[in-house]
Amino acid sequence: MSEDIILTLRNATKLYAGVPAIENVDFSLRRGEIHALVGENGAGKSTLTKVMAGVVTLTSGSMQVDGVDAAPRTPLEARHLGIAMVFQENSLVPTMTVAQNLFLGQEKFYNRLRGIYIAAQQFLQSLNFDVTPTAPVNLLGAAKKQMVEIARAVLHQAKVIIFDEPTATLTPEEKKYFFDLVRDLKRRGVSIVFISHALEEALLLADRITILRDGKHVVTDDAKSFDRARIVQAMVGRDLSNTLYGTRKTTVRPPGARVLTVQNLKMAPMVRNNSLSVFAGQITGVFGLVGAGRTETFKIVAGVMKRDFFHGGEVILHDKPVRYRVPAPAVRAGIAYVTEDRKVEGFFETMSVARNIYLGLLAKMPGGRFFLSSNEADKVGQGWVDRLKVRTTGNDMKVVELSGGNQQKVVIAKSLVQDPDLIIFDEPTRGVDVGAIVEIHELIQRLADEGKAVVVISSYLPEIMALSDRILVSRQGKVVEEFSALEATEEKIMYAAVH
């Protein structure tokens, strides 16, 4: 059997700030197999695949590719070993064309653009991908972007392709097409590792399934020997659902005064005639597939994006119509938006924790401040570091040096320091470790208990169901269904999000 193995990891351990993301994990991948990695959020799936793809390096343990020791330190080194990764948030350059993205990193001294387009066209056709090579990537839909990512991996003659949540952004029809594609890659002898939260997908597609829990390997077995119940039991192990995502809600907070009303909001093509309300003292969960216009709607509310110039609809805050062209007046009006992309929009990574938090306070002050006080910044920062239990070695520690969960807490502190009435959390626990998830969830619950109007946008159903008092389901740019947390089930919500 050993000659079947293309990639092996032994005792793989990766520590982030001393906290293990994966610990003594053994993993093996056979040639030409589809191997599903399954586990709860924070189980270590992404870290394990990032190790294989050279995005992060192991703290201890070893990796072998084709029986030879390997320790790729960059994605380029991994690619030379024949390992490519298709990320959940794709890594394409949005302003470049499909063809340019395909050949990125393989440029020659003299590049004939026409030649690149012809080669890309032939290559995409050989894969039966309906993507125009001359189209800029930012104009493509989620599924087509994924196709380009896959095509790039195949073009680089990858022997191993890793998919991180490949179907999260796809419609049911696109998913079917994706499954066919993966099976085709398998027939070509490519080994596939894919991470999925959808257990049915793992059961349907995979030859073998590996389950991780809290950074540790639990079981690897043939997919045939699993059923949904066995996977769930292995994933959850201890009754994690009670601590992390809570038991099913039996009570919900009653609605307070209406804080925000969005009426017939339009921002083509993402937000289409969207209407919703948010109430004080409640957590309003907003669920939808990627591209459902959730983030854009609330970015318009927070002044990060602008609605359509003509007949763009209305945003009413505390019974007064508002139109924010930039975020500052929205912050002063009491709206805090905690971004889903903390690394790009959430903080200045080379600034200290305290300074980042203090910046949040400055944003609330009309016209900012002429003189800034280091002492005040340290005091404010320390106060919030203590309140949110941000694990730092000191106020001077740069945000980039923190773990994902602690970075997220800094982003949240930066918003809460503004004492907002309406707090919008966009994917609040994305890329956050299990411990921090529980703390962030507790914080969100506490804010609602204090009477704040809280919005939680999440693509992860258990999170939405655990946190929300009411759940709005968004599809194709508008809210299409509302559920009370008491009546909601995963099936009902997903049905509304898809159909």
Added chain:
Amino acid sequence: MIGALKEFADRLLGRGDATITVPSFDGALKPNQILEKAETAGQFEAPEDIATDGKTIYIADGVTIRRLDASGATEVRRFDRPITALCCMGDGGMAVALDGREIRVFSTPSAENAKTTFTDPSFHAVNALAPGKAGTLIATDGSSTRPAGQWVYDLMERGRSGRVFSLDLASGKVRTIAAGLNHAFGACASGDAILVSESWRHRVIANAADGSQRAVLDNLPVYPSRLSPAGGGGFWLTAFIARTQLVEFVLRENAYRRRMMAEIDPEYWIAPKLRSGQSFLEPMQGAHLKTMGVVKPWAPPRSYGLVIRLSETGVPQYAVHSRVDGVNHGITAAVEMDGALYALAKGPGRLLRAPLAMIEKELRA
């Protein structure tokens, strides 16, 4: 000049006053079909208002006041003019508004002669009555130009001549509490203040004793109407029609609206109604209302039925609906008695009864 330019820019860009948007039914106003499932306690020819003294439900039906009892609806008394509002007083008496121009107060519902009669010349379209503080009666008058039955004309003319009166039962004096309202329709005492529905502005306001006014509930997706106290504190607020973008648009287009009013039968105006679906000539037909011949419950409503439960501070707690595909539309009055909600659906002429336990169960389901 600047105002004219701003108006032009707003019209062009669809902003400011020219924003044609309506809020959605969500949160406490999340749609259900509870009013459709409610039992019909009575069917009437021309019901206008209902009232309760805590033991009996009284119905103003055309020129007649009826009492709801085990055998059905029994006539209590009859007038020579149609009744436009009705209320039971705390001392067992009853107040009745006739033709919107006269208010009579009786010591009992069946008393032969009125104890007090108010015929103030400023009364024009009295459409709701409620007991006030210290021997007073509160009356809302929808319009000083149109009678109560012509509320749709008042809406299309963008009437803003609604008033609220306080009537002193002892002295017979009439005091104007508020004027210039966009169709006052329904009032209820709340502590020292008086809650008033201002229908065409889609809001409920509180008029304080010192004359100040504040919005308690604003930007509703419906045209609110009568208010009544709810058991355990809070209020019942009825809404006789729901807002649509089409009607909001028509209300903005003055020339179009004037021409429509001059040339089209009011039955077929692009305007809300208490009952719809009676004729194929009605506006808002076709695919935006029906799919495969079935009315979509989420379609833009020409008529609608809604009762909202408000807390003591005026925050909506929940609502019971009759959606577009239902028939119990045009809810103009609701009262609570014996653990049940009684709602008057003026559209089909029905008195509906929904036990609060049933409502609670339905909302939990």
